[in-house]
Amino acid sequence: MNRHYACITFDFDAMSGLVARGLTTPTPVSRGEFGAVALPRILDLLKRYDIKASFFIPGVVIGTYPRECEQILAYGHEIGHHGWTHVPPANLTPEQEEDGLIRGIEKIRELTGAAPRGYRSPSWDLSTxxxxxxxxxxxxxxxSMMGNDHEPYRVRQGDVVSVDEPMQFGKPTPLIELPISWTLDDFPHFEYLRVGQSLAPGLQNASGVLENWVNDFEYMRQTCDWGILTYTCHPYVIGRGHRMIMLDKLLKSLQEKGAQFITLEQAARMYDERSLFHA
Known part of the structure; x- marks a missing residue:
């Protein structure tokens, strides 16, 4: 029997992603605050469809919004690691990265009673x-990576990347990759953002984004017997009125197409059973 899965995921960054970009004045901070306003409406929508989602939360955000994070947990959703701050790992020293990883693990353990099983790097930029x-x-x-669209795979270790030599691929590890894509992330489509001399225009019509997101699932359904497609949203982005209507339509459309909604941890365990790791 065909199995086509959809993972609805949220990066509950609040203001941490903006602060990491140096945007610490009142307006960008308030922009992040809207995530806490949007969260209850998102949780209610997921409950209406009986969907369990995966929420990735930086440690500083758990400390800033403990009640909201407790609410996510109370609704039965997975909570994954999203750094201690929202500074990308590629911008940290190895010592800073491990310190933040440990602090984030302990903060999630304090919240949930268990260490997180999944990780998503801030800004999707892993370090070596x-x-x-x-x-x-x-x-x-x-x-955090994009080497496939709807097929998980094992993360490699030891790649050698050179500007003027062929790529040398490292060896697969037990770590499972649940691939993502900027095309299935709400932020680049919707957020207007100025940082220095750079501009992310965003502000796209939600109907066009909805069509793309539904069609990616439809393509998976047409071309493979088994697959997992991961959508990434941010409460302060997707939580605006017209985008909430889009999210509602997305969940309804996927449901009508036979999507089975699972968390990323469930997806990883399913893949692990299908494709045993051989060292």
């Missing part, structure tokens, strides 16, 4: 040390 650290600290999966 991240995989080693995730393996060292017992993570089952990570979800």
């Amino acid at each position: 040390y991240t995989v080693e650290l995730l393996l060292r600290h017992g993570f089952l999966y990570e979800s």
